[in-house]
Amino acid sequence: MTKPFPNSPAQRVAIESLTQSLNISPFLASLLVQRGIHTFEEARSFFRPELGHLHDPFLMKDMDRAIERLKLAFLRQEKILVYGDYDVDGTTSVALFYGFLKTFYPHVDYYIPDRYKEGYGVSKAGIDWAVANEFTLIVSLDCGIKSIDRVTEAWELGIDFIICDHHRPGRGTDGDELPPAAAVLDPKRSDCDYPYKELTGCGVGFKLLQAYCIFENIPLETLFGYLDLVAISIASDIVPITGENRVMAHYGLKVLNQSPRPGVKALIKVAGFTRELDITNVVFGLGPRINAAGRIQHARAAVQLMLSHSEEEADQFALEINKHNASRREFDTTMTEQALSMIRRNETMVKAKTTVLYDATWHKGVIGIVASRCIEHFHRPTIILTQSHNKAAGSARSVPGFDVYEAIEECADLLEQFGGHTFAAGMTLPIDNIEAFRRKFEEVVARRISEEHLTPLVEIDLPMDFSEIEPKMVRILKQMAPFGPQNMCPVFMTDDVYMVGLPTIMKEKHLKMTVRQGRSGHTFTAVGFGFAHWADQLSTGEPFSICYQVEENHYGGNISLQLMLRDIKC
Known part of the structure; x- marks a missing residue:
């Protein structure tokens, strides 16, 4: 499915303006307009995200109440419990919030519910543990918005809640049904006018800490060092990488690649990454390993990993979590085969x-x-x-x-x-x-549902001739990252393509071939994972169409451009 080509009068004016002001090709300017970028200022914000673009956290409903309750807890030297869900978003949230508070406040601990014994959300066991250990304030992260009974129970037992959530509230007869908490921070509240609605649970926790830093005149640079955890939550929770999420993911990836905390560094090592990480690496390499701790044993191990201070401690936790991930894969494979068999x-x-x-x-x-x-x-x-x-x-x-x-x-x-x-x-x-x-x-x-929803489609950004593919264009495409929902890596389509020479079949599944367009001299290596079955049909000498992403291939110290195939049509 090809996205609409930007061709209205206003879009054509924007393309011409961006072509001149950015010194780029009309083709690249069209790609930007297609993504809602029409002016030089919008392009500058897109290509150069700045931490100054983050919204004022006090725009979020109840933020002032949350800060007042935190201040009171610090003043009274209350015991604060940081409570988070057992998935990636929840565990990164806890590592962020507990890790930051622990640098200046000693009376704080954290709690992760057991996936199997307690289930999702605020649990009775968690409330009982807080009561037994004399906590009087719980900050829940990535959960709590629908835990009305549990928050009520805690309140009756003398425990206040600050809820930092990003899930939709339950619906009552008069609108949102909210728990009786000291503060409920959730941009998806119908009465919350916060400008950006797609934060993760970790992102909401970050905004609370940002507000506290602003209120207490704490340098925000202290907090920005935790953006690696926010970036991991954004990637793994599959939220839109737009607005604030784009800014935090951009700077979080910088922390991940330039100065990762010991636990994350150990996780990168066991995942086998040797080059700079992007969102895809986090989604498929780091996220599943963090999740595996809670899926196979207990998610507390993931928090302990992310809070590790020494490389030795971090390596130990990372190796253990990697073993859990291997077990998770075995379960995954077996259960998937059983499920598909039941359907068929x-x-x-x-x-x-x-x-x-x-x-x-x-x-x-x-x-x-x-x-x-x-x-x-x-x-x-x-x-x-x-x-x-x-x-x-x-x-x-x-x-x-x-x-x-x-x-x-x-x-x-x-x-x-x-x-x-x-x-x-x-x-x-x-x-x-x-x-x-x-x-x-x-x-x-x-x-x-519509038939379109039920049909797997490859969404194509623009048709493109091979003559457009050159190093400057790819450099600009790379600056459009981080990629993710609502800012996906561009997919292009080229017609009249021929295979040059013989294809290579890799591991009996994957296809590698050289392709050219028409009679042009532009040839590229194209790689298609799971595309081995196309080899014979493409060897007939007849033209075909491909849709693909353009990537840099790093091999033997050399960098070349290659096409990552998404689909083929004969």
């Missing part, structure tokens, strides 16, 4: 608009990954359920453009609890309700 054996499931699968023996820590794997084969909203504490616990994943959270919300009468985002959610329901939930979820999604 059932003709009704094959033809359905959704996938909802249940197996009491499946490992709860991997069900979200398995849902994503199923979508790779059956492109539709998917929920994988397993048994936990005599209930069915599920993890949902969606396809681009479809809000799975809203579909689940319409099935709330069959659920005990649920929460999440547009593209990912979690839920708990009675085992006896599974079949009724499967039917209703299918009915809701079938009514809401």
Whole structure:
């Protein structure tokens, strides 16, 4: 699917203006206009993100109340508990908030719930532990917005909450249903006018610390050293890399690459990265390893890793977490094969608009990954359920453009609890309700979803001739990073392409070939992972079309341009 070419009168004027003011080709100017960049100032902000572009944290609803409650806790020397979820966003949030507070305040500790014994959100066990250890203030990160009963229980026991969350609040008859906390920081509150809505839980925690630094005249540079943790949360939680997220990801990657904390440095080492990290490396290399701690054993190990002060301590934690990641992969592979087999054996499931699968023996820590794997084969909203504490616990994943959270919300009468985002959610329901939930979820999604959502598409930014591909163009493309949702790495399409010579098949799966366009002298190496089956068809000498990303290939000390194939059409 090709995005609309920017061709309105206003867009043509913007392309001409950017071409002149930035000294770039009209082709690159078109790419910027397509991404909503029309003026020199907008381009400068895009290509040169600055920490000064971060919004005033006091624009967030309840921020003043949160600061007042923190100040009171410091004044009274209260014990503060930093409470976070067990995934990447939650553990980075805790490492950020606890790590920063611990530098000047001694009466602070942290708590991560056990994925299997306590489940998502603020747990009764967590409240009991806070009471037993005489904490009077809990700062919850990446959770809490829907924990109304637990926050109420804590309040009745003399414990206040500051909630830092980014999930959607529950809906009451008169609007959002919020917990009785001292402060509820969540840009997705309907009454919050904060300019940027897509922060991670770690990002909301960062804004609270930013506000505290501003209030107490603490140099913000002290806090900016923690942006590596925010960048990891942004990459791993798959939030839009726009606005503030883009700024924090940009500077967070700088910290990751130039002065990583010992724990992150150890994680980079066991992941095998030797070159500069980008968002993709974090998503596929660091994030899964941090997540594996909570999936296989306990997420506290991930926080301990990120808070490590010595390389020796960090290396030990990183090796242990890497072992958990290897175990996670084994579970992932086995369960995915079982899930795909269940679908393929059932003709009704094959033809359905959704996938909802249940197996009491499946490992709860991997069900979200398995849902994503199923979508790779059956492109539709998917929920994988397993048994936990005599209930069915599920993890949902969606396809681009479809809000799975809203579909689940319409099935709330069959659920005990649920929460999440547009593209990912979690839920708990009675085992006896599974079949009724499967039917209703299918009915809701079938009514809401379009055929376009159900068809896997490669979104193409612009058609391009090979003559446009040259080092300056690639240098500018690299400056458009960090890439991620709503700022994806550009995908181009070229027609009238021929294979030159013979293809190379790598590991029996992957294709490597030399390609040229028409009769031009421009040739490039093209690599397609999982594209080996195209080799014979492309060897006929007939022209074909390709869509691809342009990348630098670093090999043997040399750098060359290559095309990373996304699709082929004969």
